[in-house]
Amino acid sequence: MLAVVGAAALVLVAGAPWMLPVASGEDNLRPPEDVAIYIIDDNYTLKWNHHRESMGNVTFSAEYQKGEGRIWLKVPKCQHITRTKCEFSLLGINVYSKTQFRVRAEEGNSTSSWNEADSFIPFYKAHVSPPRVHLKAEDKAILVYISPPGEDGTMWAQEKRCFNYTIRIWGRSFPVREIKPMYFPKKISKLLPETTYCLEVRAVHTSLQRHSNYSSARCINTTVANKIPVPENLEVDVQGDSYVLKWDHAFANMTFKAQWIPVYSKSSPGNHSDKWKPIPTCANVQTTHCVSPRETFHTGTFFLRVQASDGNNTSFWSEEKLIDSQKYTLLPPPVIAVTPTGDSLLVYVSCKDSKCNGLIYEVIFWENTSNTEKRQHPQSMIKEHPEFNVVNLRPLTVYCVQARVLSTGVWNKTSKFSDKLCKKTHPGNSSVTWIITGFGALLFSAMAFYAGRSLQKYLYYVFSPPLKPPCSIDEFFSELPSKSLLLLTAEEHTERCFVIENTGVVAGEENRAPEEELRKYSSQSSQDSGNYSNEEEESVGPESGQDMLSTAPSGSPWSLPCPAGTLEDGACFPGKEKHLQSPVLRTQPALHG
The missing domain is CATH 2.60.40.10 (Immunoglobulins)
Structure with a gap:
């Protein structure tokens, strides 16, 4: 067993020197630096830098990744090249999505690590080539x-x-x-x-x-001058629903033809000579003008050109004339509606074909009078909306109104004025306003007068209070009717005493007037020093007083009842000589002043 393990270890140690060169080469071979991409149209140029440290043959390879994918694709014409740049085209990529490139160095079986450039969107990085x-x-x-x-x-x-x-x-x-x-x-x-x-x-x-x-x-x-000059001064006019083409030419007895092309056909670069179309009514005409219906041109903007010919000799085509149908389309006069409202006019402007978008409205008005100056110099109002309120007009006066529309787009066009429409203003609100104002002023004056009078009375009462009579007189007036007394203003501060001598007056003399009684008693009066003794006062008892009251003429001052305890005989009351007082009302002797 130990022998087997020892043999395996010997094999690993022996194999190590064979594996080391590869690993060592990958570590020692430096990757490319400063990777950059330059794009012009669809042509890419990939560049980088590299420091060559070995004497061997170092090559480079590049790959790219498109979109959000993780697959790296080989860059064509950039595999195992010895230069530090490569040029190629990538026609199959989406120029609006992100793209990334990477480059590595290679030497024999050794390769460096990849150097990845930053991702970018080709459309925003590409340059434009000259056309x-x-x-x-x-x-x-x-x-x-x-x-x-x-x-x-x-x-x-x-x-x-x-x-x-x-x-x-x-x-x-x-x-x-x-x-x-x-x-x-x-x-x-x-x-x-x-x-x-x-x-x-x-x-x-x-x-x-x-x-x-x-x-x-x-x-x-430029070529030699042509025998037949080109037509010049091409113009277009409108006649009803047709275009009238006019031009000038130096020679007579020439034949002309005209062609047209839509504007959109000439909006992009290129050769568009095969897109010109003939105008049927302007083919082979011998006049310097022709008429073509508008239906011939199925677009709003187009080009026109004219060529002159004389047999087999032809001129070059004239300058191309740009025609915008909006310029030659007349604005119809508008329709107006006028409504009088008091001393003003409400004017509403509308178009006949209901196409008033982007237009400006103008209204003129004048007083319908024989004054030529007012008629020749009417007042004008311009707005961007069709409603007008003409104010501050004279009541019950006839005013005439006209309107037109204006276009302020590419072509400044103005329509004709609408038909004249005259209306009479209403009485207006001026009379009503004056009536309300006058009534308000009158009401305010009345209230001010009443307030002034009240203030005057109050001030007079505060600073000049009324004189109040003594309590005894006040009690007398509170009980006796005012018609039974005759109070006169005192002329001098003197006391007068009156003595009644005749008390036997018949009660039946009711028809005698109070004035006669006054004169009677006034004639019987006598002046005295005013001093009376107690004996004289005691001589006149209650009975005599009662008898006197009972025999007093009806309607006289002595015929009125007196309060209990107020009667005294021989009493006197201070006053004027003509002032008559009842002696029975005096409870105390008069004091001499």
Whole structure:
């Protein structure tokens, strides 16, 4: 058993030197460095650096991985090469997905580790190559045919319409001029016959903002002047539902024909000569104009060109004329509706064909009067919506309104004015407003007057209170009717005493007037010093007072009942000479002042 183990160990030790060179070679062979990829259109260039330390033959191999897959594929033309770069094309990959490359060094049976470059999307890393250019000369023009970059590849297959081009042309006695064509091929006109012109072209990707270098310069000579000049000044007019083509030509008795092509056919580079279509009504006409129905052109934008001929001799084609049907389509006048609302007019503008999108509306109005200045200078309103409210008009006045529509797009067009529509304004709200204002002012004045009077009374009461009589007089007035007393304003502060001598007045004299009684007693009065003794007061007893009251004339002041304990004989009350007082009301003798 030990012999077997010893033999196995001897074999392993003996085999070790044979395995070591491979492992040692992989460790000692350094991998490539600075791996980089350069792309132009569909052409790839893979580059790297390597430090050669051995004297042997070192080769390199590259692989790539496309998409999210884990499978590494061999790069064509990059297997076991001795250079540090390789060029190849990858037409089968998706240029919009991630791609990754890796490179390793090889020497005999030894290989280095792989050096993997960063992954990238080819579309965003690719550069644009200069376009290919083909020239065709005429006597006074050059046709420039441009082929887009990477025309047959996959990198720009979906991007052909994203390229713009710049043509740089120069020649003898012809300064350098740049032209940016939009349609192809581009015809550069107004050149000199038998003259050399050179040009170069570059492409620009509009979304990536990436441009190519200029193509190599191409030069060409214009031909000898043609016997028949080309038609010039091609114009188009509209007549009803037809186009009228007009042009000028230097010779008479010529035959002309016209062709057209849709704009979209010339929007991409290339040769589109086989896409021109003849205009039936403009074929072999001997006039410098022709009429063609609009139905002939089944698109909104197209090119026209005209050629002159005289037997077998023909001219070159004229300059191509771009026709946009929108420019030659007239805007119909709108329809308006006017509704009076008080002292204003509500105007609504509508189109006859209901196609008013993107239009601007204009309304003019004027007072329907014999004044020519107002009619010749109407007021105008412009809005982007069809509703107008014309305010601050005169009530019960006739106003006339017209409207039109305007287009502010590529072609500035204006329709004719609509039919005149006149309406009379309503009375308006001015009279009602004045009535409400007047009523409000009157109501406010009344309230202000009432408030002022109330304030005046209050102030008068505060600063000038009314005089209040003594309590005894106040009690008297509270019990006796006002008609039974005659109070006069005192002229002087003196006391008057009246003595009643005749108390035997017949009660039946009811018809005597109070005035007569007043005069009677006034005549019987006598003035005295005002001093009375107690004896005189005692001589008049309660009975005599009662008798006097019982015999007093009806309606006189003495006929009214008096409160108990208030009667006194011989009493006197201070007052004027003409002021009559009842002696029975005095409870205390009068005091001399």
